[in-house]
Amino acid sequence: MTMAVTLKDIAQRADVSLATVSRVLNYDKTLSVSEQTRKRVFTIAGELRYSKRKRQHIKALMRKNIAVIQWYSKIQEHDDLYYLAIRKGIEHQAQVCGFTTTSIFQNNLDQVGDDIDAIVAVGKFSPVQVQQLSRLSSQLVFVDDDHFAQGFSSVVTDFTFATNRVVDYFWRRGIRDIGMIYGKEWSTDQQVEIPNQRQQSFEQALQRHHAYHAEYVLAGDYTSQSGYLMMKRAIEMLGDRLPHAFFIANDPMAAGALKALQQADIAVPQRVKLFSFNNTTLAEYVYPEISSVNVETELMGKTAIDLLVSRFQDDRQAAQRIELGTTLVERESTK
Incomplete structure (x- = not known):
């Protein structure tokens, strides 16, 4: 046959x-x-x-109804364009494929209707939430959260290689004192603190150079205000020992850190160089413009829909894990 x-x-x-x-x-x-x-x-x-x-x-x-479950609220999403761009990528590719999408914010699973054919879950989810999502639909793809080991398709970004490249970027320029400002987060059910892969990779990279200093690393909450406060704390705490370069976990925090440096009359990039992560439009809307790791956020969303198309073609298809690469975008904050 x-x-x-x-x-x-x-x-x-x-x-x-x-x-x-x-x-x-x-x-x-x-x-x-x-x-x-x-x-x-x-x-x-x-x-x-x-x-x-x-x-x-x-x-x-291909006439399918897709629930796009965003772990951020609408306000948080607009403050952090990273997740907004992912959702836009999902919606664009869904429209191309003839899918209908329903956006659900802050992981509000009560809004998931009975007519849903699949779920794209965007953000970070606890094991309990993963099981809740899997009970709502067998067609489930995670974006920016790796649940491949649990049998679910996942689209993620390569944090480790990107962070190593930033550290190497500074190291090649003779900078040995490198600090970091990153964010701590919890799942929306407050059950799990989300491991920060950028911070972990940063620590490992500098330990290989025997140049890691815990006092150069500060944890905030991914907001611009937090970046401002953490940099201000570093300036007050370290004084003349303030690192000559900082790797900052996202663009809003980097913008806040830049503001704190400027208020303290610390020149960027002459005294302190800044390298951010995500490369949203915010990195270009400040002065000096901030160097940033470019993450293909819209492609992450599009890839999630392509995975669903593939699964709709073959219900027996195994879970897939797709890791997208990054590039460094150099701007005035490091030149």
């Missing part, structure tokens, strides 16, 4: 995503791909004898 050809078969042969194959075969004129790619998809579909009736079936299959 001949196995039915799927979009996945075509995508693998054409070396493109499932979403691209679906949009090409459905003559989506808004899709931005080369004519060569379009021809390759149609050619492979013909070679595999992928029928129009099958395409119509897949298109109908």
